[in-house]
Each structure stands twice: as C-alpha cells, then as structure tokens.
Amino acid sequence: MQKLRSIAELERLRSRILRRRNGTKKYVSVCGGTGCHAYKCQDVASALEGEIRRQDMGSRVELKVTGCHGFCERGPLVVIYPEETFYQRVSPADAVEIVSRTVGKGEVIERLLYVDPQKNRVARSEAEVPFYRKQQRIVFGKNGLIDPTNIEDYIAMGGYTALPKALFEMDPEGIIEEIKESGLRGRGGAGFPTYQKWQTCRSAPSRDGVRYVICNADEGDPGAYMDRSLLEGNPHAILEGMIIGARAIDAHDGYVYVRMEYPLAVKNLGVALDQARQYGLLGQNILGSGFDFDIKISRGGGAFICGESTALMASLEGHIGEPRQKHIHTALKGLYGRPTNLNNVETWANVPVIISRGAKWYSKIGTEGSKGTKIFSLVGKVHNTGLVEVPMGITLREMVYDIGGGMRNGKKLKAIQTGGPSGGCIPESLIDLPVDFDELTKAGSMMGSGGMIVMDEGTCMVDMARYFTKFLTEESCGKCVPCREGLDRMLDMLTDITEGRGSEGDLDLLEELGGVIKEASLCGLGGTAPNPLLSTIRYFRDEYEAHVVHKHCPAGVCKALITYSVDEAKCTGCRVCARECPEGAISGEKKKLHVIDPAKCIKCGLCRDLCKFDAILVSWERWEYD
Amino acid sequence: MRIDASKVDRIVDAYGCHRDSLISILQDVQAECSYLPEDALKRVAKRLKLPLIQVYGVATFFKAFSLQPRGEHMVRVCLGTACHVRGAPAVLDEVRRQLDVEPGETTEDSRFTLETVNCLGACALGPLVVVDSEYQGQITPGKVKRVLKQYMNDGRGK
Amino acid sequence: MIELTIDGTKVRAAPGTTVLEAAREMGIVIPTLCYYPGLSSYGECRVCLVEMVKGRGRSSLEASCALPVEQGQVILTSSAKVKKARRVVVELLLASCPSSKTLQCMASNMGINQVRFKIKPRECILCGRCVRYCKEQMRSGGIGFTGRGTARRVTTAFGHTPEECRNCGGCQWICPVCERACTADSLVNGLCGGCQNLAHVETCEICTGCSESVGAHGHTVY
Incomplete structure (x- = not known):
C-alpha cells in the first residue's frame, strides 16, 4: 500500500473499497468482544468459516470477526448482513444450518432468535431487540460492523472523513470552536469541558514548542469496560480523534496509555497504528497536509491511580504512579514539563463524529449541560447486561427496565451504583433521575467512566461500601496520610460493622473521617474515595443501623450476621451437600432430612449453590425490627 | 534463577536504553522470566544508570510485577463490582480452599498462583475466573472444583 | 511582589514563595512534618493544611507547604474546617x-x-524527608519508597545496604518521628x-x- 498523499487519493481509495465490496455481498459478522470470547466465539467463527468453505460460498460470503456488539449477556452473537438477521447464544454446532439456510437461502432459524421475555416477542434483527431499541449508537455502533484489524473496513464505513476536514478545511481555532459548540465534556469521569483543555493546552507556553496529546486508556473502574471495547473493536476512531486533537493544539507526539489487563486492546491498537502509518494517516506529512503526528503505545503496570493525570504522566516517564500537587494543571505543565492534553478513550472517539457531522447536529443530542451520548456498562442484577450507548438525559428507569429488561429472578431493585469507586449508590426512589453529569453529581454520585451496576434487595449496602473502600485502600498510592491511613481505618470500621462488631457512634465517626479524607487528600482518588461510603450512609442509614445496633444484615450478605439452615419441606436427603461441605458441617442419612451444624458452618454457600432443590435457607428472618 | 544478562541487555537496548521505558522494560523482562529476578533488576538499574531502589520501587508499586516466581498456571479471580454483587467473594473463598493458598501466593507444588484482579472488563459474565488466558464466566462456588480440575491433572500444564 | 490575604491581613510575598513560608514570615504558626527547609516540598503529611477561599462560598483545603502564593489569594490558617x-x-x-x-x-x-x-x-509516617534528603542533599538516592497503599515503606532495594550509601546518617538525623x-x-x-x-x-x-x-x-x- 502506498501512502495516501491527498484527500483525493483517500477518496479514490474509499470508492475503490466500496466498489470492490458492492453493497449486496453477504457477510457474517461474529462478535469477537471479550464477553463473546469467554463464550468461545472463536470456535463459532472457525466453524462458520469451515462451513462457508465446505459449502463453497467463499466467493459470495465474507466472515468477519468484529468488535463487541454490546449485548454480552446473550453471546456468542452472530449477525448476517445485509438482512441484519440477529442470532444469539450461537454454538459451533449451529454453523451448518446458519450457512446453508440463512446465508444460502435467506431463511431464518427461529431457535437462534432473541425472544423478549417481557412481551414474548421474537426479534429478527438487532433493531427489534428491546436492548438496542432505546440506544443511539453514534460512537459504539460501528463496532459490530467492522473488523478492527482492517483499516479498509473503517474507511468503508465513512472513517477518516473527519480528518481531512480538520486538516484542510478548518484551522486549529476552528476545530476547538467546533468542539466548544458541540458541548463535549470529558467521558473519563469528571466531565470537564473538552474544548477548555484543548484551548489551555494550545495557548500554554512551551519552552521548545513541544506539546503532547495522551489517550487515557487505563480504564480502572471496576464494572466499566466501554473503553476496552472501543479499543478492541474500533481503534481507528480513537486514532482519528487524537490526530484531530493534536492538530488543534499543535502537538506532534501522542501516547496511548493502556491497561495491561487488556492484551487484545494492545494488539488491535498496534495493528491499527501500523496500518494508519502505512496509509499515510499517521507520521510525517499526513495526507499531504504538512502536519506531522505519531502515536506510541505505553502499557500500564496495573495501578488504578494511573487514571489520575499526574500519576499517569509520572508513569509514562518511567516513575511510580504517584500524583503530585496539581496547582499547575497538566494542560500547562504535564508530560516532561510540557503542555499536555489528556482525554479518555471515549472522548477521543467522539471527536471524529463531531467534526464530520457537525457540532450543531451533535449538540441536539442530550441535555442542557451534557451533550451527546454516553456508553454505559449496564451490569449487575438486570436481565440484559452489556454495553449500551444512550443519549444523555435518559432516565435510570429506562436504563434498568427498557434496556436492561428489568430485574433478575423477580427481585426488587434497590440501588444503582454509578461512577465506579469514586461514585455513589443511587437509591430506587430516584429511579426517574435523568442520567447526565450534573444530575448524578447532585444525587451524590458521579458519571465516572460509565459503570452502572444494578443492585437488588440481595445486595448489602454496607458490604458495597466496604467493597469499594477495600478496593481503594489497595489502589491508593500511599503518598498522603488521609488517603493511605484514613481509608485503611475506614475499612477497619466497615469490616467491624459487617462482622457484627460495630458500635454506636461509628457512623458519625465514619462521616467525619469521610469528610476529612475528601477535603484533605492530595489527589482526586482520595478526594472522591469516601463517596461510596457517604452516599450509602445518606440513602441507606437504616441498613447501617441494622448492622450496628441490631447486628443484623437485612440483605443476608454479611457472613458473620447470617446462619445457614436446611428447609425441612424441600430437603430430599440426596446427600450432595453433605458430601461437598468442606467443613463436614452437614449431617443426615440418605433420603432423610439433613442438618447443618452452625458451630462448624463457615457459611461458604457451597451447599446452597449445589442444592438442586433450593432447600438451603440463609436465615435471618428470626430477627425483627423493634 | 540465574538470569542471562545479555537477555536483559537485549530488552533494554530495544527500548533505546531510556529511563522512560522502565515500565515497558520490566514488563518484557517479566514476560521472559515469568517474574522479576533480583539479578535482572540490578542489570536494568545498571544499564539505565539508575539507583537500584528506583527500579525496585517501580517493580513493587505496580500490580503487574512479581518479585517471586509464579506457578505454572495463573488463576485470577475477578473482584470487580459486577462480579462482587453476583457473588465473587464466595467464589474466591472456594478457590482459596481448593488450592489452599491465599491470593498472591503460589501452591507448594508450583502449579498454581492465585491472584485477585479488580475487573477484567468482561462484567456481563460475572463472576469471572480466568485461568491462564481462558475466561470462565458465570462461576459459582460449586463450579470451581470442576474448572480447576482441568488444569490439575494435565501433566505439564496446558 | 505578590499580594495575598492571610487570616485577614494583606501581605506581600516574592513570587515562588509558598503560603507556608509567607505565613511563617508573619509569625503564624502552622504545624509541619514532611516539610523541611532546603528540601523540595512533598505535600504528604497534610498537617500544614490551610483553607483557600475561592469565593461564592466555596473553598478547598491545600497543603500550604506546596501551595505557591498567587495574586489575590485568600488564605485561612486556623478556620474551623482547617x-x-x-x-x-x-x-x-x-x-x-x-x-x-x-x-x-x-x-x-x-x-x-x-x-x-x-x-x-508502624513507626514511620512515610513523610519521605529521609528519601528527599538522600537524593537531594547527598545526591545519593540509596533509599526510596516501595510498595503502595498501606504496604508502602521506606526501604533499600531488597533490604541490602545500597551501593550509593555513604553512611552519612542524614536519613536518621532528619526524621521527624x-x-x-x-x-x-x-x-x-x-x-x-x-x-x-x-x-x-x-x-x-x-x-x-x-x-x-x-x-x-x-x-x-x-
């Protein structure tokens, strides 16, 4: 491939690709996201490939392993184009039929279609699946259509149309102005207006004119994986965004700081960088514009704190990921002391969309203060888990019930956790809250990177607060006292409470300590770390009091406060539990009622998990409120 | 384990002997040796002209690095939020019991190293256990034994 | 010169001075632990916190040892919040x-x-005075931080006496704890x-x- 040296050459290439692939050609797309990988989608893909070859359809049908489609719950997913027939839970054994019937004859295989459990309606295409219906996938949508390791797929889908516009039709100020008008705010957590960062960075003095752009792909929030899916499924969108951003702030060197836990993302990104260089879209004199820019990948070493800008830059320079005082913003003095612009993966991926479709169009999506869409990972106790891209301002109710398909196992919704460890838990009573940056902050949580974990009555809020505090205690860099020592003591107190050793006054002390950690910590990690605790105390004080005063866990989660017993009516005496109990705490003869010895029981839950008759009770009913 | 200094040199040279590349260099050394031996760290420090403590500090700060040899199989239990609410702690307890080690430790026969990880980005499948690079989704305590068994009797490992 | 207000009094300070230095100049007592004149400021211990008033009822707590003076800054060194x-x-x-x-x-x-x-x-508050002393004053860098979070320690690599150590004893001498x-x-x-x-x-x-x-x-x- 020769380097493209002008817009005309790029457009000629685009039309050549499109002609070669004339629209009617069939292709079978297999979701190759991490979720589907775990369901062994690679076996499905190779079975389909073999079958296409065996049935001699190779010339008419193309097989494509794409990025994540989002509906991870029902993987492996297979979509047949151009009909867009949507199959879920596909196994390698289905390959024969899919190729012969659907691809060959255009027939639909009923049993592989998705059935909406709420209305018992069958969906033939993605668009008919309720999970997708309320979504607006302007950033994430291409993921399911392109092979991330083939730049031509991205170009065929209209990729790299924003770049020439930014290079030839707009000046840097114009690009920043367009981003300003679009109302784009950082998708990494705090929601800082993107244009402001760019503007500051562009006008900041640099001693040798060097400026940097960085893509923060150190997605550390547990429960959020949209950045991973974008990196794996559509890396060129991120690169295109970065090149445009670099042009706007006049930077010639870029970095992608990516989490080492994401090997596939590193691989696909590497492939994308090589291809972009080959095509002349990265490197010297991009598309003949005279603008030079290149990107390096840097793998993180596994530290949540490296999502913080100064820590990330320290780590890029080869130091430990320790934040510094941020009286001088990194946009002024960042990597190697030069003005540095850091944006998150999803923010970068939004840039080409804004440039090619225009700020006016973009700013019509969303709410007053939060424009555009946001990708959420909707996980936890809902039916349909996966990645969803929705316009800002959608309500939590729509997320949980329309997209998520409601609660699992008929249980009641209790709370929704957003914003990862820096966020908070929003109670069921605020279910009609529109989801945007400002509303979530008002409710005591935050947008964060977009994790949305749905919790039911079987989730203990004290345990949740303890979980996040433990996470943050382990991830704190340990530099400043409030975060290092404060979180550790907070964890001690929460552990005491969940183990029945809480005492009155603990809640007040926790609130006081939380307040001080928030105010006195050096960086944003400590500054937001008490949020999970404070938000759960704010909305679920009863539950804390139940633990502290009555030594009772209403959700039946905290091990020290529950007991296991056998349901006399349901036990068949099958001996499975007695055989498997690691402590030998269950006794009983065959076909007779079994008994659990509470003195020996370690409450591991194995018996409950293994019992086919649902006869193991976690009992806490004996307890009653005063 | 004695480490061949030339191996380390090759890695260091590939990164142009720059301090900025310290983390990448250590990642590659670890990929080569499966952990970071003391001799290797000393060599890296010498080549980069850094006090050893700086290399050692980085090696102990990031979770990716291990200063101890690891087992044949890496068992990682995801403790991300989504996995947590779906019962990951009980799964971890069961893995601990089955392997008889605590997170961060290696079994006596050096077959397994148990680690916990804060989200692997496959939240829809939780609770998640990853053995080597195989993802095992929707694990319950009852399924743990079966999953680990595949790796227990395979002779040399997979 | 930069003009700022500390505890209601207008003061002038040279650019580059910290709020801590400006306040101490006025005789205001601000406790410190990790701060040591002549060493770079680190902002670890947080006992030198002061309140920086930002207007519209908003304010934030900042480590005064690492806070450079700025024109028009309003600082409170002993408010209830502090x-x-x-x-x-x-x-x-x-x-x-x-x-x-x-x-x-x-x-x-x-x-x-x-x-x-x-x-x-634990017998160490990880203020890093010794680490900075060793690196900045002795140009040695034999000791440093290892681990993270609650596992963070000041040690030598692998527990051995470092090659760089000249037995100056400065690390012990400068320890506030x-x-x-x-x-x-x-x-x-x-x-x-x-x-x-x-x-x-x-x-x-x-x-x-x-x-x-x-x-x-x-x-x-x-």
Whole structure:
C-alpha cells in the first residue's frame, strides 16, 4: 500500500473499497468482544468459516470477526448482513444450518432468535431487540460492523472523513470552536469541558514548542469496560480523534496509555497504528497536509491511580504512579514539563463524529449541560447486561427496565451504583433521575467512566461500601496520610460493622473521617474515595443501623450476621451437600432430612449453590425490627 | 534463577536504553522470566544508570510485577463490582480452599498462583475466573472444583 | 511582589514563595512534618493544611507547604474546617506511629484527647524527608519508597545496604518521628498521657519533655 498523499487519493481509495465490496455481498459478522470470547466465539467463527468453505460460498460470503456488539449477556452473537438477521447464544454446532439456510437461502432459524421475555416477542434483527431499541449508537455502533484489524473496513464505513476536514478545511481555532459548540465534556469521569483543555493546552507556553496529546486508556473502574471495547473493536476512531486533537493544539507526539489487563486492546491498537502509518494517516506529512503526528503505545503496570493525570504522566516517564500537587494543571505543565492534553478513550472517539457531522447536529443530542451520548456498562442484577450507548438525559428507569429488561429472578431493585469507586449508590426512589453529569453529581454520585451496576434487595449496602473502600485502600498510592491511613481505618470500621462488631457512634465517626479524607487528600482518588461510603450512609442509614445496633444484615450478605439452615419441606436427603461441605458441617442419612451444624458452618454457600432443590435457607428472618 | 544478562541487555537496548521505558522494560523482562529476578533488576538499574531502589520501587508499586516466581498456571479471580454483587467473594473463598493458598501466593507444588484482579472488563459474565488466558464466566462456588480440575491433572500444564 | 490575604491581613510575598513560608514570615504558626527547609516540598503529611477561599462560598483545603502564593489569594490558617481536618490527620498519624514524641506533642498542642482509630504501629509516617534528603542533599538516592497503599515503606532495594550509601546518617538525623521516642509507659486512648490535654488547659503542669518541641508557643491550641 502506498501512502495516501491527498484527500483525493483517500477518496479514490474509499470508492475503490466500496466498489470492490458492492453493497449486496453477504457477510457474517461474529462478535469477537471479550464477553463473546469467554463464550468461545472463536470456535463459532472457525466453524462458520469451515462451513462457508465446505459449502463453497467463499466467493459470495465474507466472515468477519468484529468488535463487541454490546449485548454480552446473550453471546456468542452472530449477525448476517445485509438482512441484519440477529442470532444469539450461537454454538459451533449451529454453523451448518446458519450457512446453508440463512446465508444460502435467506431463511431464518427461529431457535437462534432473541425472544423478549417481557412481551414474548421474537426479534429478527438487532433493531427489534428491546436492548438496542432505546440506544443511539453514534460512537459504539460501528463496532459490530467492522473488523478492527482492517483499516479498509473503517474507511468503508465513512472513517477518516473527519480528518481531512480538520486538516484542510478548518484551522486549529476552528476545530476547538467546533468542539466548544458541540458541548463535549470529558467521558473519563469528571466531565470537564473538552474544548477548555484543548484551548489551555494550545495557548500554554512551551519552552521548545513541544506539546503532547495522551489517550487515557487505563480504564480502572471496576464494572466499566466501554473503553476496552472501543479499543478492541474500533481503534481507528480513537486514532482519528487524537490526530484531530493534536492538530488543534499543535502537538506532534501522542501516547496511548493502556491497561495491561487488556492484551487484545494492545494488539488491535498496534495493528491499527501500523496500518494508519502505512496509509499515510499517521507520521510525517499526513495526507499531504504538512502536519506531522505519531502515536506510541505505553502499557500500564496495573495501578488504578494511573487514571489520575499526574500519576499517569509520572508513569509514562518511567516513575511510580504517584500524583503530585496539581496547582499547575497538566494542560500547562504535564508530560516532561510540557503542555499536555489528556482525554479518555471515549472522548477521543467522539471527536471524529463531531467534526464530520457537525457540532450543531451533535449538540441536539442530550441535555442542557451534557451533550451527546454516553456508553454505559449496564451490569449487575438486570436481565440484559452489556454495553449500551444512550443519549444523555435518559432516565435510570429506562436504563434498568427498557434496556436492561428489568430485574433478575423477580427481585426488587434497590440501588444503582454509578461512577465506579469514586461514585455513589443511587437509591430506587430516584429511579426517574435523568442520567447526565450534573444530575448524578447532585444525587451524590458521579458519571465516572460509565459503570452502572444494578443492585437488588440481595445486595448489602454496607458490604458495597466496604467493597469499594477495600478496593481503594489497595489502589491508593500511599503518598498522603488521609488517603493511605484514613481509608485503611475506614475499612477497619466497615469490616467491624459487617462482622457484627460495630458500635454506636461509628457512623458519625465514619462521616467525619469521610469528610476529612475528601477535603484533605492530595489527589482526586482520595478526594472522591469516601463517596461510596457517604452516599450509602445518606440513602441507606437504616441498613447501617441494622448492622450496628441490631447486628443484623437485612440483605443476608454479611457472613458473620447470617446462619445457614436446611428447609425441612424441600430437603430430599440426596446427600450432595453433605458430601461437598468442606467443613463436614452437614449431617443426615440418605433420603432423610439433613442438618447443618452452625458451630462448624463457615457459611461458604457451597451447599446452597449445589442444592438442586433450593432447600438451603440463609436465615435471618428470626430477627425483627423493634 | 540465574538470569542471562545479555537477555536483559537485549530488552533494554530495544527500548533505546531510556529511563522512560522502565515500565515497558520490566514488563518484557517479566514476560521472559515469568517474574522479576533480583539479578535482572540490578542489570536494568545498571544499564539505565539508575539507583537500584528506583527500579525496585517501580517493580513493587505496580500490580503487574512479581518479585517471586509464579506457578505454572495463573488463576485470577475477578473482584470487580459486577462480579462482587453476583457473588465473587464466595467464589474466591472456594478457590482459596481448593488450592489452599491465599491470593498472591503460589501452591507448594508450583502449579498454581492465585491472584485477585479488580475487573477484567468482561462484567456481563460475572463472576469471572480466568485461568491462564481462558475466561470462565458465570462461576459459582460449586463450579470451581470442576474448572480447576482441568488444569490439575494435565501433566505439564496446558 | 505578590499580594495575598492571610487570616485577614494583606501581605506581600516574592513570587515562588509558598503560603507556608509567607505565613511563617508573619509569625503564624502552622504545624509541619514532611516539610523541611532546603528540601523540595512533598505535600504528604497534610498537617500544614490551610483553607483557600475561592469565593461564592466555596473553598478547598491545600497543603500550604506546596501551595505557591498567587495574586489575590485568600488564605485561612486556623478556620474551623482547617482545625478539624488537621486534628483528624494527626489522629491518623498517631494511630500508625503512637510512640513518636513529635506526634504526641503535636496532638497535645491541638487538644486532641483521644485517638479514635485502630492503632497499628508502624513507626514511620512515610513523610519521605529521609528519601528527599538522600537524593537531594547527598545526591545519593540509596533509599526510596516501595510498595503502595498501606504496604508502602521506606526501604533499600531488597533490604541490602545500597551501593550509593555513604553512611552519612542524614536519613536518621532528619526524621521527624523516630528522632526521639515518647517515654511514656503506656498509651491511654492512643495518647501517651504525659502531655495529655484532656481539659484544654492553658499550660500543662505535668508536662516536662515536650516543652522543648512546643517551644515558645506553650500549649497554644493550633
């Protein structure tokens, strides 16, 4: 491939690709996201490939392993184009039929279609699946259509149309102005207006004119994986965004700081960088514009704190990921002391969309203060888990019930956790809250990177607060006292409470300590770390009091406060539990009622998990409120 | 384990002997040796002209690095939020019991190293256990034994 | 010169000075631990916190040792918010290093009469004065931080004496904590008792040793 040296050459290439692939050609797309990988989608893909070859359809049908489609719950997913027939839970054994019937004859295989459990309606295409219906996938949508390791797929889908516009039709100020008008705010957590960062960075003095752009792909929030899916499924969108951003702030060197836990993302990104260089879209004199820019990948070493800008830059320079005082913003003095612009993966991926479709169009999506869409990972106790891209301002109710398909196992919704460890838990009573940056902050949580974990009555809020505090205690860099020592003591107190050793006054002390950690910590990690605790105390004080005063866990989660017993009516005496109990705490003869010895029981839950008759009770009913 | 200094040199040279590349260099050394031996760290420090403590500090700060040899199989239990609410702690307890080690430790026969990880980005499948690079989704305590068994009797490992 | 307001008084300071230096110049007492003149500021211990007023009812707490003076800055060094945060921070420090005389005296000066957190003695507050001294003054860099979070320590690599060490002893000399141990026999509520200041007394009668560190300020509550 020769380097493209002008817009005309790029457009000629685009039309050549499109002609070669004339629209009617069939292709079978297999979701190759991490979720589907775990369901062994690679076996499905190779079975389909073999079958296409065996049935001699190779010339008419193309097989494509794409990025994540989002509906991870029902993987492996297979979509047949151009009909867009949507199959879920596909196994390698289905390959024969899919190729012969659907691809060959255009027939639909009923049993592989998705059935909406709420209305018992069958969906033939993605668009008919309720999970997708309320979504607006302007950033994430291409993921399911392109092979991330083939730049031509991205170009065929209209990729790299924003770049020439930014290079030839707009000046840097114009690009920043367009981003300003679009109302784009950082998708990494705090929601800082993107244009402001760019503007500051562009006008900041640099001693040798060097400026940097960085893509923060150190997605550390547990429960959020949209950045991973974008990196794996559509890396060129991120690169295109970065090149445009670099042009706007006049930077010639870029970095992608990516989490080492994401090997596939590193691989696909590497492939994308090589291809972009080959095509002349990265490197010297991009598309003949005279603008030079290149990107390096840097793998993180596994530290949540490296999502913080100064820590990330320290780590890029080869130091430990320790934040510094941020009286001088990194946009002024960042990597190697030069003005540095850091944006998150999803923010970068939004840039080409804004440039090619225009700020006016973009700013019509969303709410007053939060424009555009946001990708959420909707996980936890809902039916349909996966990645969803929705316009800002959608309500939590729509997320949980329309997209998520409601609660699992008929249980009641209790709370929704957003914003990862820096966020908070929003109670069921605020279910009609529109989801945007400002509303979530008002409710005591935050947008964060977009994790949305749905919790039911079987989730203990004290345990949740303890979980996040433990996470943050382990991830704190340990530099400043409030975060290092404060979180550790907070964890001690929460552990005491969940183990029945809480005492009155603990809640007040926790609130006081939380307040001080928030105010006195050096960086944003400590500054937001008490949020999970404070938000759960704010909305679920009863539950804390139940633990502290009555030594009772209403959700039946905290091990020290529950007991296991056998349901006399349901036990068949099958001996499975007695055989498997690691402590030998269950006794009983065959076909007779079994008994659990509470003195020996370690409450591991194995018996409950293994019992086919649902006869193991976690009992806490004996307890009653005063 | 004695480490061949030339191996380390090759890695260091590939990164142009720059301090900025310290983390990448250590990642590659670890990929080569499966952990970071003391001799290797000393060599890296010498080549980069850094006090050893700086290399050692980085090696102990990031979770990716291990200063101890690891087992044949890496068992990682995801403790991300989504996995947590779906019962990951009980799964971890069961893995601990089955392997008889605590997170961060290696079994006596050096077959397994148990680690916990804060989200692997496959939240829809939780609770998640990853053995080597195989993802095992929707694990319950009852399924743990079966999953680990595949790796227990395979002779040399997979 | 830069003009700012500290505790209601307008002051002028040279650019590049920190708020801590400007306040001390005025005779305002701000406690410090990780700060040491001549070493780079680090902002770890947070006992030198001050309140920076940002207008519209908003303000933030900042470590004064690392806060450069700025034109028009409004600083409060002993507001209720500052005092509360400092006290909790000192309580946390005591909980990890109860045998430190410096910390016990500091607690006493602040009128802290109880450590409400679990005591986990570690005998180091990780202020990094020794690390910075070794690196910046001795140009050696034999010691440093390892691990992270609660596992963070100041050590040498692999526990061996580093090649770079010249046995200058500066690391011990500059330590604000292990320099002198508290001589009390036992701790009550995490405090040594010698300087215990249960009733906010003006001058402490039982106190002997700590007057040295307290100096001319007596038992002024910070």
